[in-house]
Amino acid sequence: MLKKQGGENLAGKIKRYQLKLPSSTNHLELIREFVTNIARGVGFDDEKISQIELAVDEACTNVVKHAYKGDDKQPLDVLVQTDSKKFKIIISDKGKGFSPNKIKTPDMKKYLSEMRVGGLGIYLMQTLMDEVDFKMEPGKKNRVQLVKYIPQ
Amino acid sequence: MLKKQGGENLAGKIKRYQLKLPSSTNHLELIREFVTNIARGVGFDDEKISQIELAVDEACTNVVKHAYKGDDKQPLDVLVQTDSKKFKIIISDKGKGFSPNKIKTPDMKKYLSEMRVGGLGIYLMQTLMDEVDFKMEPGKKNRVQLVKYIPQ
Amino acid sequence: MSGFEIALLENKEIVTLHLKGFLDAHTAPDLETELQKCISNKRYKVIVNFQELGYISSAGLGVFMGFIEEIRKNGGDIKLTNMSSKIFRVFDLLGFPALYEIFKTEEEAVQKFT
Amino acid sequence: MSGFEIALLENKEIVTLHLKGFLDAHTAPDLETELQKCISNKRYKVIVNFQELGYISSAGLGVFMGFIEEIRKNGGDIKLTNMSSKIFRVFDLLGFPALYEIFKTEEEAVQKFT
Numbered sequence: 391m392l393k394k395q396g397g398e399n400l401a402g403k404i405k406r407y408q409l410k411l412p413s414s415t416n417h418l419e420l421i422r423e424f425v426t427n428i429a430r431g432v433g434f435d436d437e438k439i440s441q442i443e444l445a446v447d448e449a450c451t452n453v454v455k456h457a458y459k460g461d462d463k464q465p466l467d468v469l470v471q472t473d474s475k476k477f478k479i480i481i482s483d484k485g486k487g488f489s490p491n492k493i494k495t496p497d498m499k500k501y502l503s504e505m506r507v508g509g510l511g512i513y514l515m516q517t518l519m520d521e522v523d524f525k526m527e528p529g530k531k532n533r534v535q536l537v538k539y540i541p542q
Numbered sequence: 543m544l545k546k547q548g549g550e551n552l553a554g555k556i557k558r559y560q561l562k563l564p565s566s567t568n569h570l571e572l573i574r575e576f577v578t579n580i581a582r583g584v585g586f587d588d589e590k591i592s593q594i595e596l597a598v599d600e601a602c603t604n605v606v607k608h609a610y611k612g613d614d615k616q617p618l619d620v621l622v623q624t625d626s627k628k629f630k631i632i633i634s635d636k637g638k639g640f641s642p643n644k645i646k647t648p649d650m651k652k653y654l655s656e657m658r659v660g661g662l663g664i665y666l667m668q669t670l671m672d673e674v675d676f677k678m679e680p681g682k683k684n685r686v687q688l689v690k691y692i693p694q
Numbered sequence: 695m696s697g698f699e700i701a702l703l704e705n706k707e708i709v710t711l712h713l714k715g716f717l718d719a720h721t722a723p724d725l726e727t728e729l730q731k732c733i734s735n736k737r738y739k740v741i742v743n744f745q746e747l748g749y750i751s752s753a754g755l756g757v758f759m760g761f762i763e764e765i766r767k768n769g770g771d772i773k774l775t776n777m778s779s780k781i782f783r784v785f786d787l788l789g790f791p792a793l794y795e796i797f798k799t800e801e802e803a804v805q806k807f808t
Numbered sequence: 809m810s811g812f813e814i815a816l817l818e819n820k821e822i823v824t825l826h827l828k829g830f831l832d833a834h835t836a837p838d839l840e841t842e843l844q845k846c847i848s849n850k851r852y853k854v855i856v857n858f859q860e861l862g863y864i865s866s867a868g869l870g871v872f873m874g875f876i877e878e879i880r881k882n883g884g885d886i887k888l889t890n891m892s893s894k895i896f897r898v899f900d901l902l903g904f905p906a907l908y909e910i911f912k913t914e915e916e917a918v919q920k921f922t
């Protein structure tokens with residue numbers, strides 16, 4: 391939808407796109423469309439766009455389910471920031487936060503053999519994106535920052 | 543996409559959705575999707591959703607073309623605010639602004655006979671929406687406020 | 695996701711443009727270019743088929759206004775066909791059916807030309 | 809725009825679910841309900857056709873994990889078919905093909921059941 395425009399992402403040129411919504415899973419599709427449309431405009435191929443789409447969905451789903459424990463009226467912000475090198479998405483909430491260091495990377499072999507439900511979101515984000523970073527200030531501002539490098 | 547949820551719009555419950563983008567016509571489709579998806583969630587029928595879609599597009603197109611004279615890197619904000627009665631969209635820019643009172647309502651008969659190009663945007667907004675309101679602070683914050691009443 | 699595409703069909707004197715996707719301030723220049731080409735090539739009998747067009751704004755409507763006079767001056771016309779009710783409503787709201795002939799099918803438009 | 813829909817087909821012992829649209833944390837409960845019904849009705853041979861599914865997140869994957877054990881305990885299985893490469897990539901990334909049989913067509917899955 392957002393056609394690539396010549397010179398739109400010259401070095402140093404930062405573009406920002408922001409979406410603020412109530413924290414409902416109802417809005418996940420809208421968030422995905424928002425992010426994929428911008429990613430398409432930057433020139434990512436379909437596979438990379440799908441990776442970004444899924445990583446962002448997982449991060450936002452976690453905010454709704456975990457940060458706000460299903461309360462669908464809390465603030466969920468998605469900020470997309472692009473420059474010539476990085477496609478950065480910052481998802482922020484004012485919910486309970488968590489200690490990402492305490493979350494263990496799932497052992498997929500064990501995971502599958504035990505047929506567990508859930509626990510894949512953060513693993514997916516880390517597998518799909520080039521950088522994943524959490525900054526927590528519970529009740530104030532918790533942030534997940536996802537970065538995908540733009541093919542040069 | 544945003545399914546209507548029971549009790550989502552009880553009296554007094556205000557919901558806010560915000561989208562901030564660079565002022566490019568490139569993003570009009572994204573803005574339309576943003577607004578129509580929320581409108582669908584409120585329960586408007588397809589005809590009313592199309593009316594809202596077109597009015598918002600016209601307002602945003604005017605911001606890009608007139609307020610910013612085509613500069614596609616300026617801030618364009620779209621805020622959707624819903625309560626039980628009104629679906630309100632506030633489009634704001636920091637551009638040059640204008641005096642809406644000086645814009646004459648086109649005489650459509652004359653318009654068509656002269657085969658003129660343009661000059662239909664504000665007329666469309668006024669025809670399609672229940673309320674249209676302009677608040678201008680040139681260079682600071684110009685706002686177009688569009689309201690559609692929610693069927694009770 | 696849809697973007698905007700124009701497919702062009704030429705049949706004897708008549709040029710038919712099939713519009714697909716959305717026609718707004720971003721994509722209107724593409725249609726402008728196509729109509730400009732018609733005029734440069736002296737093809738003044740133009741049919742625009744809206745079957746696959748999902749959206750039009752006043753920027754799209756304006757394109758037709760910008761060419762109709764010159765095309766008619768040269769003995770041609772822009773005839774519009776296959777509009778969904780969504781698209782027709784926009785034309786109708788502005789009284790455009792008084793200025794443009796709108797047909798259900800391309801065949802009807804072709805017959806009117808010949 | 810797409811939403812999520814499930815169409816259910818029953819053929820002798822086998823229940824086939826056709827998924828359409830997107831399967832995320834919002835729509836996963838709908839699929840859960842359908843699979844729960846299969847189990848309540850003692851229909852343990854389930855085929856899930858992904859042909860028209862455009863998107864899946866881990867919430868969607870989790871649904872299958874939540875039922876596979878009980879279904880297999882009862883001599884059944886959930887077999888997956890007609891995945892687009894986009895959907896398959898997500899399953900593959902997580903090693904799910906080691907746990908689920910994935911077929912190109914429904915026919916192959918039916919044959920495996922009978």
Ligand SMILES: Nc1ncnc2c1ncn2[C@@H]1O[C@H](COP(=O)(O)OP(=O)(O)O)[C@@H](O)[C@H]1O
Binds near residue numbers: 485488
């Ligand atoms: N945004 C968040 N806020 C609070 N807790 C979170 C957040 N994201 C993840 N968590 C915690 O980390 C755990 C692992 O998350 P994840 O890998 O996405 O799997 P799942 O969400 O399926 O449990 C969650 O169960 C939750 O306890």
Ligand SMILES: Nc1ncnc2c1ncn2[C@@H]1O[C@H](COP(=O)(O)OP(=O)(O)O)[C@@H](O)[C@H]1O
Binds near residue numbers: 661
């Ligand atoms: N957001 C805006 N900022 C500055 N000027 C505007 C804005 N919106 C409208 N105008 C002025 O009002 C005129 C009429 O607008 P409109 O009815 O939308 O028709 P058009 O945009 O096709 O000219 C414009 O030509 C422009 O001069």
